[in-house]
Amino acid sequence: MNSSSDETQQTVDGPRMTGSQALLESFLIEGVDTLFGYPGGAIIPVYDALYDYRDRLRHILVRHEQGAVHAAQGYARVSGRVGVCLVTSGPGATNTVTGLADALMDSTPLVLVTGQVGSSLLGTDAFQETNFVGITQAVTKWNCQVKRAEEIPAAMAKAFYVARSGRPGPVVVDITKDAQCGSAPFHYEKITSIRSYVPVPEPDPARLDEAARLIDEARRPLAMVGQGVILGNAEAELKAFLEKSGVPVASTLLGLSAVPTDAPQYVGMLGMHGNYGPNIRNRDCDLLIAIGMRFDDRVTGSPAHFGENARIIHLEIDPAEIGKIIHADVPVTGDVRQTLPQLTERIHKRRHDAWIAGFRDCDRIEQERVIRPALHPSGPRIHMGEAVDTVARAYANDAVVVTDVGQQQMFAARYFGFRRTRSLVTSGGLGTMGFGLPAAIGAKLGAPDRDVVLFVGDGGLQMTIQELGTIFQSKIPVKIVLLNNSFLGMVRQWQELFYDSRYSFTELVNPDFGMIARANGLAYRCVEHREELSDAVAEMKAAKGAYLLEVRVDRQENVFPMVPAGAPVAEIRLE
Amino acid sequence: METEQEYIITVFSENKVGLLSQITTVFTCRNVNIESLTTSESALQGIHKFTIVVRTTPETVQKVVRQIEKKIDVLKTFVYTPEEVVQQEIALYKVTRSNSVEQLVRRHNVRILEIDTDYIVVEKTGHKEETQQLFRLLQPYGVQQFVRSGTVAVIKSRRELLNEYLEELEKLRRESEAAASETEKSN
Structure with a gap:
């Protein structure tokens, strides 16, 4: 969405070359510098051509194709660029499906190129053939199959345009082996529009007027920020809107870091394990201003009760999200980078000091009953919250935080604190365990000047633990904080709260993570006692290369606050 | 609970392999049964037309239509009640x-x-x-x-909605091109 407007039509003519070379030339024209991939039979011609492009295209050899996609997601999320993956047909391709589904749910721009059997073999159940265009229809924004070398440049131009424009998403280009080997004159034309596709709908000025009127009249408004602000590079536009409107602002999980945690109007995270104020006061609000967010059920709880006393303004780039979950009284379609300033211009300067002070009262309650006990627990074992807090202090709240999925994800989101945008990479919509480690690899490559810290549990780490080999081979200095409770903690928490503490298959008997770390060339330290924690974190931070810090945490800690699934968010529980 | 009624949905799209299944999947996901479906080239060359008859609620039909329109190769989708066609x-x-x-x-x-x-x-x-x-x-x-066969339908309204839409698109495209060349000149 950030580059479609300034894209100009550009034609590059060149000599005759193979489809494989044409693919790599297309990457270069689209500004790609990093590929995440894994070779195999049906993509060998491309890898052969890549051998001559090693000086221009960095290829990261992962250990499993799912890792390639998650790494590309991490890269895309921190850099705002399109993540690119290259894998073979059949099993190589099917291994990427989880990553594609994750990227579609979380609107991450990706281009995945898959090899395919020769076009004469299509449909014959050839070796390593799958109908990948069919399989990925439900998990891509767009996909296509290319059967001739001369079609490759146009397919790639469309793939990059679709992936990055409008609401971003993953795109698959499936290229048959004969198309990779065939040759054609190379002719590349960047795409700036597609007749059947409206990436950014135009806002209706009447709706903007109506929205401005509601904002001016509201007595108890709340802005709710989602990842749309980050994807639209609209942080400054949001700040201007907040300053003029004076409204308090809360964030979804994926919107975190778009507004600094210590911003005066920031009142916390929405949703199931969000902060107390924005949840408990949901029914007190008379206006909710949703900005680039999609009312995920983890945010709304019971949709029937969500904002039941409020009018709702929905600023959204994807018309299919309008009214999908929550009825919008005033839908404003468009890119928030364009619509926010138009709204700011129309509203009057206001302050909502007394209303915001009410959120601070909620903060004090949460501080007393949830945060202080979480960060300063009385028992002998280290708690996840205090581990996150110790790391956050060591990094002065300024690092790219990558998480896996589960309790550590929620503790990291709640307690790290963020200073600048694009500082949290997490799997929100799909909730993919195993996302964290490969995403951290991609994040470090996408933001080489920033520290990248991964919080991961013992369950999630073992889902993609083979990517430690990628870290070893490609020397990627990510810092891994393993919060080990030898449980699938979030499921165990649900079993404790809702299934009568019947811990059905959630206890893990784990391997020696120290031996695994050392076998993969990572520096390693294990901490069990509180007094060692700060020192160990400092050592991890100071380490030049990758580091695995295992923190043995309390085995049966719960994440609070919590909105029980499907309950109104105002029924949030503090303990 | 809103009551179900019959709707005639017309979808105009580029002629792309696999689009039929992309469109029908939208109905599958929302558990809406397709009563009838016909597809052929429309009056405009290169543009395909799907005519889909469903029974569902007004709210669901709107959501389904927006999901269909989200498909990259779908040009435009219209919904009609039986009285309108x-x-x-x-x-x-x-x-x-x-x-x-x-x-x-x-x-x-x-x-x-x-x-x-x-x-x-x-x-x-x-x-x-x-x-x-x-x-x-x-x-x-x-x-x-x-x-x-499945149902085919023409709308009673005198307005040719698809043509209007395509003209609108063409106008926007010309405007943005003009704006782009302006910017280039000023650079």
Whole structure:
């Protein structure tokens, strides 16, 4: 969405070359510098051509194709660029499906190129053939199959345009082996529009007027920020809107870091394990201003009760999200980078000091009953919250935080604190365990000047633990904080709260993570006692290369606050 | 709970392989049964038209339409109630020949397509109820084969919505190109 407007039509003519070379030339024209991939039979011609492009295209050899996609997601999320993956047909391709589904749910721009059997073999159940265009229809924004070398440049131009424009998403280009080997004159034309596709709908000025009127009249408004602000590079536009409107602002999980945690109007995270104020006061609000967010059920709880006393303004780039979950009284379609300033211009300067002070009262309650006990627990074992807090202090709240999925994800989101945008990479919509480690690899490559810290549990780490080999081979200095409770903690928490503490298959008997770390060339330290924690974190931070810090945490800690699934968010529980 | 009613959805798209299944998946995901579906090239060359008849609630039909329109290769989607369109289906009947059958089909305003020594093939166009009624009447005489098409429909409104939409797109495209060349000049 950030580059479609300034894209100009550009034609590059060149000599005759193979489809494989044409693919790599297309990457270069689209500004790609990093590929995440894994070779195999049906993509060998491309890898052969890549051998001559090693000086221009960095290829990261992962250990499993799912890792390639998650790494590309991490890269895309921190850099705002399109993540690119290259894998073979059949099993190589099917291994990427989880990553594609994750990227579609979380609107991450990706281009995945898959090899395919020769076009004469299509449909014959050839070796390593799958109908990948069919399989990925439900998990891509767009996909296509290319059967001739001369079609490759146009397919790639469309793939990059679709992936990055409008609401971003993953795109698959499936290229048959004969198309990779065939040759054609190379002719590349960047795409700036597609007749059947409206990436950014135009806002209706009447709706903007109506929205401005509601904002001016509201007595108890709340802005709710989602990842749309980050994807639209609209942080400054949001700040201007907040300053003029004076409204308090809360964030979804994926919107975190778009507004600094210590911003005066920031009142916390929405949703199931969000902060107390924005949840408990949901029914007190008379206006909710949703900005680039999609009312995920983890945010709304019971949709029937969500904002039941409020009018709702929905600023959204994807018309299919309008009214999908929550009825919008005033839908404003468009890119928030364009619509926010138009709204700011129309509203009057206001302050909502007394209303915001009410959120601070909620903060004090949460501080007393949830945060202080979480960060300063009385028992002998280290708690996840205090581990996150110790790391956050060591990094002065300024690092790219990558998480896996589960309790550590929620503790990291709640307690790290963020200073600048694009500082949290997490799997929100799909909730993919195993996302964290490969995403951290991609994040470090996408933001080489920033520290990248991964919080991961013992369950999630073992889902993609083979990517430690990628870290070893490609020397990627990510810092891994393993919060080990030898449980699938979030499921165990649900079993404790809702299934009568019947811990059905959630206890893990784990391997020696120290031996695994050392076998993969990572520096390693294990901490069990509180007094060692700060020192160990400092050592991890100071380490030049990758580091695995295992923190043995309390085995049966719960994440609070919590909105029980499907309950109104105002029924949030503090303990 | 909103009540279900019949809707005729028309989808205009680029002619792309696999698009039919992308469109039908949207209905599957929301557990909406497709009553009938026809597809062919539209009056505009290169643009495909799907006519889909469903029974569902007003709210669901709007959500389904927005999901369909989200597909990159879909140009535009319109929803109509039966009152807003003129719709027709075509049915073919292969019936064992007899005097009473011939009298019956003459009374029902059908076209006779083929007469063989032991069967006749007749065609009737109309609404589903009409083609179904003839099927019931013919059944006692022995219907060897019966087939009915999906619904095709034209809208009653004088406005050609797709053409208007395409003109609008063309206008926007020209404007943005003009703006782009302006920017280039000023640079």
